[in-house]
Amino acid sequence: MTIKLIAADMDGTFLDNHGEYDQVRFAKDYAALARRGIQFVIASGHQAIELATTFTDYPEMWLIGGNGAELWQRAVGLTATTFSPAATRQVLAALAPYPELQIALCGTHKVHVLTHANPQFVANMRDYYYQLETCADLTMITDPVVKFDIICPPAMTDQLVYELTPKLAGIAVPASGGQGSMDLIQPGMHKGRALKQLGEQLGISADEMLVFGDGTNDLEMFHYATHAVAMQNAPANVQANATAITGTNADNGVLAYIEQHVLA
The missing domain is CATH 3.40.50.1000 (HAD superfamily/HAD-like)
Structure with missing residues (x-):
């Protein structure tokens, strides 16, 4: 070859x-x-x-x-290529009914997580991403978002992908990273x-x-x-x-x- x-x-x-x-x-x-x-x-x-x-x-x-x-x-x-501000708001609204999720908004230079997020999740995100900042409300972030990094209970992963796929059709695509983690990426x-x-x-x-x-x-x-x-x-x-x-x-x-x- x-x-x-x-x-x-x-x-x-x-x-x-x-x-x-x-x-x-x-x-x-x-x-x-x-x-x-x-x-x-x-x-x-x-x-x-x-x-x-x-x-x-x-x-x-x-x-x-x-x-x-x-x-x-x-x-x-x-x-x-980043999510539009409107698409980011729609994704966050779709995730709101799932309080057990830990969410990171990933921009091109910074990653944002909630100030009150699980400390272990924040520590893991600091290990994974180059520059991480905490905030009180993810909906207030204005940085362009490349993807959403989500940690969830392992047993919930497949069901979450199943539920979010139609809810976010045309807006974002769930991509499982294995049991307990998934990304929401832009369609295509x-x-x-x-x-x-x-x-x-x-x-x-x-x-x-x-x-x-x-x-x-x-x-x-x-x-x-x-x-x-x-x-x-x-x-x-x-x-x-x-x-x-x-x-x-x-x-x-x-x-x-x-x-x-x-x-x-």
């Missing part, structure tokens, strides 16, 4: 269970890919600005953030769309792309790229949509596959 672009999800895919990666091994592989003219792209639910701080040693790397709503490269800058705004946009910009077709993922929010990326690799730690429905399976995120499954099938 001829590969010109490799895209990898972050959490549960490229990063291990401690949120880290083998920097020495990656630097070696990244340099080898660059010599062959192969782009390495990170595609994540994280903000692009946060991803940029993680990969400061690779200024030429393209980053897909906000589950496809953001596209960033240092020389080019940030391109972001997903990693597959961003990958297609980047490919058109770089002159790279879907059959020249290799993608890695472990979650349902990676499936559009799987469906777009010809070569899709699921992690061994991915759920069965994600693995069923892949063309190959690699090791787990804990044992460098992404780099192992690249070394064996692209760089060998």
Whole structure:
């Protein structure tokens, strides 16, 4: 296979269970890919600005953030598509009947949570996002919103997706991140769309792309790229949509596959 672009999800895919990666091994592989003219792209639910701080040693790397709503490269800058203020208000109104939800409004630079939100939720959001601020009322936030990050009781996740899908039709799309978490993203705004946009910009077709993922929010990326690799730690429905399976995120499954099938 001829590969010109490799895209990898972050959490549960490229990063291990401690949120880290083998920097020495990656630097070696990244340099080898660059010599062959192969782009390495990170595609994540994280903000692009946060991803940029993680990969400061690779200024030429393209980053897909906000589950496809953001596209960033240092020389080019940030391109972001956000919810309209009216859509943001409609989403918050639809979430209001669910007091058990913990909600974060994710902008391009800041993430907002309620001042009285669960302290553990706030701490987790601070670990996950680059710049977090608390506020008394989410409806008062005027920053453009890229997505909504929601934590809910694990047993409630599937039912919540089922209920919110028709309520938010045409406004937002629920994307489960696993039992207990979900994102609300803009309709048509997903990693597959961003990958297609980047490919058109770089002159790279879907059959020249290799993608890695472990979650349902990676499936559009799987469906777009010809070569899709699921992690061994991915759920069965994600693995069923892949063309190959690699090791787990804990044992460098992404780099192992690249070394064996692209760089060998």
